[in-house]
Amino acid sequence: MRTLPRFATALLVRFGPQEEPLLGDLVEEYAxxxxxxxxxxxxxxxxxxxxxxxxxxxxxxxxxxxxxxWTTAMLVFVLAGDRIADGLARWLxxxxxxxxxxxxxxxxxxxxxxxxSYGVFAxxxxxxxxxxxxxxxxxxxxxxxxxxxxxxxxxxxIDVLTRMWGRVPVPHxxxxxxxxxxxxxxxxxxxLAPAIVLAAGGAAMPRPVRx
Amino acid sequence: xxxxLLTDFELMVLLAVLRNxxxxxxxxxxxxxxxxxxxxxxxxxxxxxxxxxVEQGLATARLGDPTPERGGRAKKLFSVTAAGLRAIRRxxxxxxxxxxxxxxxxxxxx
Numbered sequence: 001m002r003t004l005p006r007f008a009t010a011l012l013v014r015f016g017p018q019e020e021p022l023l024g025d026l027v028e029e030y031a032x033x034x035x036x037x038x039x040x041x042x043x044x045x046x047x048x049x050x051x052x053x054x055x056x057x058x059x060x061x062x063x064x065x066x067x068x069x070w071t072t073a074m075l076v077f078v079l080a081g082d083r084i085a086d087g088l089a090r091w092l093x094x095x096x097x098x099x100x101x102x103x104x105x106x107x108x109x110x111x112x113x114x115x116x117s118y119g120v121f122a123x124x125x126x127x128x129x130x131x132x133x134x135x136x137x138x139x140x141x142x143x144x145x146x147x148x149x150x151x152x153x154x155x156x157x158i159d160v161l162t163r164m165w166g167r168v169p170v171p172h173x174x175x176x177x178x179x180x181x182x183x184x185x186x187x188x189x190x191x192l193a194p195a196i197v198l199a200a201g202g203a204a205m206p207r208p209v210r211x
Numbered sequence: 212x213x214x215x216l217l218t219d220f221e222l223m224v225l226l227a228v229l230r231n232x233x234x235x236x237x238x239x240x241x242x243x244x245x246x247x248x249x250x251x252x253x254x255x256x257x258x259x260x261x262x263x264x265v266e267q268g269l270a271t272a273r274l275g276d277p278t279p280e281r282g283g284r285a286k287k288l289f290s291v292t293a294a295g296l297r298a299i300r301r302x303x304x305x306x307x308x309x310x311x312x313x314x315x316x317x318x319x320x321x
Binding site: 016017019020021022023024025026027028029031041042045046049050053 | 236237238241253254255256258259262274277278280281282284285286287
C-alpha cells in the first residue's frame with residue numbers, strides 16, 4: 001500500500017471532521033492510484049467544510065472559544081505589549097524607545113514586537129483549544145480563519161487610509177495585531193499567524209484517537 | 212418530515228446512492244457522480260450533504276466492517292429512505308414542470 005502524505009493526514013486527523021469512514025475513503029482512493037494533489041485537495045476541503053459545519057452546529061460554543069482567543073490576545077497587547085516588546089529589545093540590544101525616536105533605529109523593536117505578536121497568537125490558540133470542547137480542531141480552524149480575515153481587512157484598511165492621508169497612526173495594542181500583515185513584514189503574518197495558531201492550538205489539543 | 216426540494220448536489224448524491232444500492236459509500240458515490248455527471252467532487256462535500264440528508268430523514272447510514280485496503284477503517288454505508296424517494300420525485304416533478312414549454316431546451320445536451 002502507498003504511504004499516505006503524512007502532513008496532510010496529520011492535518012485531517014487533528015483539524016478535520018471526526019469521521020473515520022472519510023479517512024478510510026481517502027486511504028482507499030489513494031491506494032487505488034489517486035495523486036498527492038488530489039489527496040491534498042480532499043484534505044483541505046474536509047478541514048474547511050468540517051470547520052464550517054462545526055460553526056453551524058455549535059455556533060455559541062465556537063463564538064465563545066474564538067472570543068476567548070481574541071480577548072486573551074488583546075488583553076496581553078493592551079496590558080503588557082509595550083513593556084514586553086521594549087523590555088526584550090532593551091535586554092537583547094540595549095535599545096530604548098526615546099533614543100530610537102532620535103536615531104530612527106527601530107529594527108530591534110520590529111523584531112521583538114513581531115516575536116511578541118506571534119507568541120501571543122500562539123498563547124491565544126492554546127486558550128481557544130482549551131475553551132473549545134471536543135472536537136477542538138474545527139474551532140481552531142475557524143479561529144485561524146478569523147485571524148486571516150482580521151489581518152487581511154486591517155492591512156487593506158491601512159493601505160487605503162495611507163493612500164488617502166499619508167501616515168496612519170495605529171494604537172499600540174492594535175499595532176501588535178496588524179503589523180505582521182503590513183508590507184515591512186512582507187505581509188508574512190497572513191500565512192504565519194494562522195500556521196502558528198494551528199500548530200500551537202494543535203499541540204494543546206488532546207491527542208487524536210488514531211493517526 | 213422535510214417537504215422541501217433537494218438542491219442539485221443533494222439530488223445527485225441521492226441518485227448515486229440509489230444506483231449503488233448495497234454498496235453506497237463515500238468512494239462509490241463520489242465515483243458515480245464523477246462518471247455520470249462529469250463533475251469532480253470532494254468526499255467531504257459528499258459526507259456533508261449525506262449527513263444533512265440523514266438528519267432530515269431522507270437517508271440512513273450504518274457502519275460496515277473495517278477492511279485492510281482502507282487501513283482498517285469501516286465504510287459508512289448509506290441508503291435512501293421512503294421520504295428520500297418522495298423528495299427525489301418531488302424535485303424531479305418541479306424540474307420537469309419548469310422545463311415544459313421551453314423551446315430553447317429542446318434536443319440533447321451538448
